[in-house]
Amino acid sequence: MLRRVEDGAAVVACNTCRHARDAREDGEGRRGGARMAEALRTVKASDPRYDGIAVQDMPCLFACGDFCTVHLRAPDKVGYVLGRFTPDEEAARAILDYAVRYAESAHGRVPFALWPQGVKGHFITRTPPAGFLVAE
Template sequence: MLRAVGPGASVVVCSTCRLSAEQREDAAGRRGGALLVEALHRVRDGDPAYAAVAVQDMPCLFACDRHCAVHVRGTGKVGYVLGDFTPDEEAARAILDYAARHAESEEGVVRYADWPQGVKGHFIVRTPPDGFVCS
């Protein structure tokens, strides 16, 4: 069930997420999560500013009430699950902008003033790194 991935900064995308709150798939039968994975890869591969952030996917993050969910994480850092994105390049860029700032931070905490507008209102939960809790 588990698939090994490299350590470090990453955005883990739920590849089976709904397209939207109202729709499971687009007209071609593609899930929103799969479309978001593709958008994230296109944006990441087209901009060297995102080279330090891996894009990984897995089926179901169990955030099913919130479509197009992602987990922003890094080794030894607080992680964040976000959702309710439109699976397009604008959302992908906002997610990667946030993930790059997260990667640059010491503990995974990015000042609110530095959040891209496109991620505000999308946070679902924060996750402590293994061996720590937040104080």
């Protein structure tokens, strides 16, 4: 059931996500999650700034009502689930830009002033890393 991947900063895309709230697939019959994973890989390959961020995908993050979801994670850092994206390169770039700042942060917290506009309003959950709770 589990597949081992490299342990580091990663954007995990749900490859079975709906295309939009009201559509499972796009006009070509492709799921939004598959398109988002493809866009993330395309954007990552286009710029060496993203070299430290892995793009991974898996079926169903169980955030079906929030379509086109991704999980941002790194060892010993708070993780985030974001969703309600349009599965395109503009959204992928915003996610990866945020992921770079996230990977550079001490505990996964990126100051709001540094958030790319494209991720604002897309956060669904925040999850503590194993063995920790957020203390604020």
